[in-house]
Amino acid sequence: MTVAASVEHVQDIISRTPYLSWLGLKVLALGPDSIEVRATWREEWGASPTVGQTPGGILAAVIDFTADFALMGALGRAAPTIDLRVDYHRMTIKSDLIAKGKIIKLGKQVSVCEARLYDDKERLVASGRGSFFTAPPSS
Amino acid sequence: MTVAASVEHVQDIISRTPYLSWLGLKVLALGPDSIEVRATWREEWGASPTVGQTPGGILAAVIDFTADFALMGALGRAAPTIDLRVDYHRMTIKSDLIAKGKIIKLGKQVSVCEARLYDDKERLVASGRGSFFTAPPSS
Amino acid sequence: MTVAASVEHVQDIISRTPYLSWLGLKVLALGPDSIEVRATWREEWGASPTVGQTPGGILAAVIDFTADFALMGALGRAAPTIDLRVDYHRMTIKSDLIAKGKIIKLGKQVSVCEARLYDDKERLVASGRGSFFTAPPSS
Amino acid sequence: MTVAASVEHVQDIISRTPYLSWLGLKVLALGPDSIEVRATWREEWGASPTVGQTPGGILAAVIDFTADFALMGALGRAAPTIDLRVDYHRMTIKSDLIAKGKIIKLGKQVSVCEARLYDDKERLVASGRGSFFTAPPSS
Numbered sequence: 001m002t003v004a005a006s007v008e009h010v011q012d013i014i015s016r017t018p019y020l021s022w023l024g025l026k027v028l029a030l031g032p033d034s035i036e037v038r039a040t041w042r043e044e045w046g047a048s049p050t051v052g053q054t055p056g057g058i059l060a061a062v063i064d065f066t067a068d069f070a071l072m073g074a075l076g077r078a079a080p081t082i083d084l085r086v087d088y089h090r091m092t093i094k095s096d097l098i099a100k101g102k103i104i105k106l107g108k109q110v111s112v113c114e115a116r117l118y119d120d121k122e123r124l125v126a127s128g129r130g131s132f133f134t135a136p137p138s139s
Numbered sequence: 140m141t142v143a144a145s146v147e148h149v150q151d152i153i154s155r156t157p158y159l160s161w162l163g164l165k166v167l168a169l170g171p172d173s174i175e176v177r178a179t180w181r182e183e184w185g186a187s188p189t190v191g192q193t194p195g196g197i198l199a200a201v202i203d204f205t206a207d208f209a210l211m212g213a214l215g216r217a218a219p220t221i222d223l224r225v226d227y228h229r230m231t232i233k234s235d236l237i238a239k240g241k242i243i244k245l246g247k248q249v250s251v252c253e254a255r256l257y258d259d260k261e262r263l264v265a266s267g268r269g270s271f272f273t274a275p276p277s278s
Numbered sequence: 279m280t281v282a283a284s285v286e287h288v289q290d291i292i293s294r295t296p297y298l299s300w301l302g303l304k305v306l307a308l309g310p311d312s313i314e315v316r317a318t319w320r321e322e323w324g325a326s327p328t329v330g331q332t333p334g335g336i337l338a339a340v341i342d343f344t345a346d347f348a349l350m351g352a353l354g355r356a357a358p359t360i361d362l363r364v365d366y367h368r369m370t371i372k373s374d375l376i377a378k379g380k381i382i383k384l385g386k387q388v389s390v391c392e393a394r395l396y397d398d399k400e401r402l403v404a405s406g407r408g409s410f411f412t413a414p415p416s417s
Numbered sequence: 418m419t420v421a422a423s424v425e426h427v428q429d430i431i432s433r434t435p436y437l438s439w440l441g442l443k444v445l446a447l448g449p450d451s452i453e454v455r456a457t458w459r460e461e462w463g464a465s466p467t468v469g470q471t472p473g474g475i476l477a478a479v480i481d482f483t484a485d486f487a488l489m490g491a492l493g494r495a496a497p498t499i500d501l502r503v504d505y506h507r508m509t510i511k512s513d514l515i516a517k518g519k520i521i522k523l524g525k526q527v528s529v530c531e532a533r534l535y536d537d538k539e540r541l542v543a544s545g546r547g548s549f550f551t552a553p554p555s556s
Contacts, residue, residue, distance in 0.1 A: 013188065016188035017185060017186065017187055017188050018182060018183050018184070018185035018191075019183055019184060019185055019186050019194045019196070019197070020186075022183045023196075043157060044157050044158055044161045045157070045158060046156060046157035046158055047156065047158050047159075048156055049152065049155035049156050052157075055158045055159075055200065055203075056199075056200070056203045056220045056223065057158070057162075057196060057197070057199055057200020057201070057203050057204070058158070058196070058200070060195075060196055060199035060200065060203065060223060060225070061194065061195070061196020061197070061199065061200070062196070064194075064195045064196050064199065065196070080227070081195045081227050082226070082227065082360065082388055082409055083224065083225060083226045083227065083361065083390075083409055084195065084199060084223075084224070084225045084227075085222065085223070085224050085363070085502045085546070086199070086222060086223045086225075087221070087222045087521070087522070087529045087546070087548065088219070088220050088221065088222065088223075089521075089522040089524065089529065104504070104506075104533075104541075104544055105504070105506040105541055105544070107506065109411065109413075110360055110411070112361075112504045112506065112544070116521075124521075124522055127521055127522070127529070129502070129504070129546065131360055131361055131409060131504065133387065133388070135387075221499065221527055221548055222500065222529075222548055224363045224407070224502065226382070226383070226390045226407070226409065228382075228383040228385065228390065243365070243367075243394075243402075243405055244365070244367040244402055244405070246367065248550065248552075249499050249550070251365045251367065251405070251500075255382075263382075263383055266382055266383070266390070268363070268365070268407065270365065270499055270500055270548065272526065272527070274526075291466065294466035295463060295464065295465055295466050296460060296461050296462070296463035296469075297461055297462060297463055297464050297472045297474070297475070298464075298472075300461045301474075321435060322435050322436055322439045323435070323436060324434060324435035324436055325434065325436050325437075326434055327430065327433035327434050330435075333436045333478065333481075334477075334478070334481045334498045334501065335436070335440075335474060335475070335477055335478020335479070335481050335482070336436070336474070336478070338473075338474055338477035338478065338481065338501060338503070339472065339473070339474020339475070339477065339478070340474070342472075342473045342474050342477065343474070358505070359473045359505050360504070360505065361502065361503060361504045361505065362473065362477060362501075362502070362503045362505075363500065363501070363502050364477070364500060364501045364503075365499070365500045366497070366498050366499065366500065366501075
């Protein structure tokens with residue numbers, strides 16, 4: 001299978017997008033139906049006054065990005081998120097995140113992809129899946 | 140029904156929590172099974188290099204907070220998120236968000252709450268629901 | 279608002295559909311963005327050898343139907359389910375179910391509807407939401 | 418890893434449970450964190466008067482069972498479903514279903530498992546994941 005986009009192309013999209021830059025995303029690998037990225041911990045990721053764990057919203061954001069951009073190698077583009085499900089498995093504190101995305105179903109109009117997030121000790125922190133609207137842009 | 144927490148108490152939690160402060164959350168109302176908050180738009184909320192719409196991860200974060208803190212009036216505390224579902228309804232660009240959360244089921248061990256997000260023209264932007272672990276903290 | 283279908287029309291679809299007939303569905307009311315139905319308990323609804331509670335798959339089926347057919351009053355038709363989320367709130371044993379469905383967002387290509395199920399004592403048993411593919415059928 | 422239950426034990430639970438018997442479930446394999454089952458098509462699985470495709474509620478029921486019983490090899494028991502997400506990928510008509518379940522996260526209080534359903538031509542029909550309440554039964 002060929003890969004319809006390059007690591008550099010995805011990294012360039014990130015660098016031009018304020019929120020993706022803020023998440024500190026680095027593309028580690030891109031396959032025909034998968035992607036692997038790192039998200040870089042930052043001070044604003046503190047979900048409570050005392051514990052300081054990474055908030056669910058950040059984990060959801062990284063899962064959304066990673067599941068969506070798993071489409072890059074197949075379609076050469078990401079697609080609008082229809083909906084997202086996120087499961088939270090364990091607390092993570094001041095750790096970068098490694099995120100692995102994979103296509104479950106590449107459909108004509110709707111595609112489904114999943115993502116899993118690991119902390120810097122390779123423990124599963126969160127996982128999820130989303131539906132993406134992959135119908136061709138109307139002319 | 141009595142309300143187990145005050146607007147001031149929730150606002151104080153926000154002010155001491157880096158991520159919630161970063162989201163610019165203001166509590167507008169708190170009821171026995173509901174909450175209403177405003178999230179304040181900021182430059183880092185740009186989901187694409189060209190359009191600049193608010194990213195799905197931000198909407199997910201506000202839904203997670205709002206659904207979870209709908210428990211405040213009933214329990215006097217929020218609870219760990221087990222999982223979250225978010226549906227994206229329309230794009231929003233450079234708008235504050237009004238979020239309304241409500242308890243669907245207050246359970247002994249697991250509770251379910253929903254949230255709806257509106258833009259500054261009162262259009263529904265996103266909605267969702269989450270499961271929260273509301274078993275009493277073990278002693 | 280006008281209602282694009284009648285109770286009789288929906289009941290006729292049920293009567294001609296093996297699985298919907300098997301669920302014992304009776305349409306109680308139909309509005310422009312809502313529907314109310316009853317599902318009739320039957321012996322095959324036994325989810326365990328001992329307790330005999332109604333299985334999650336039956337509750338999911340009734341939620342899927344009710345959320346989808348909440349579109350009837352607006353569109354005059356149901357639509358293919360893209361995905362479904364179901365939350366289980368309490369066990370129900372040998373009870374009929376009352377299901378209330380409502381449109382959350384009527385979209386051009388994707389719509390989102392919710393449903394809540396109650397037992398014969400009006401206790402909330404399960405609830406959920408689904409995404410439905412409401413783009414016009416291609417010609 | 419040892420497997421905490423046998424194929425025969427799970428098949429015996431199915432045979433004593435009305436709804437699981439009605440789904441025609443046969444256990445094909447059981448591993449320490451996985452299960453594979455077949456569900457047998459029957460006339461009542463007709464989701465529309467004309468096309469006769471297998472309804473979403475049946476697919477949801479098989480996903481719920483398969484994800485839940487993926488816990489069998491690890492725990493020696495299934496667990497109550499907290500919530501379920503199902504994605505529908507393609508229509509299936511009058512086909513048995515092969516279902517493969519797998520544990521994503523075995524947790525102390527909540528576990529998450531996924532399942533994928535294939536038709537008799539090995540095409541992916543539906544997939545999903547659920548949260549299950551795996552805290553030890555209280556004494």
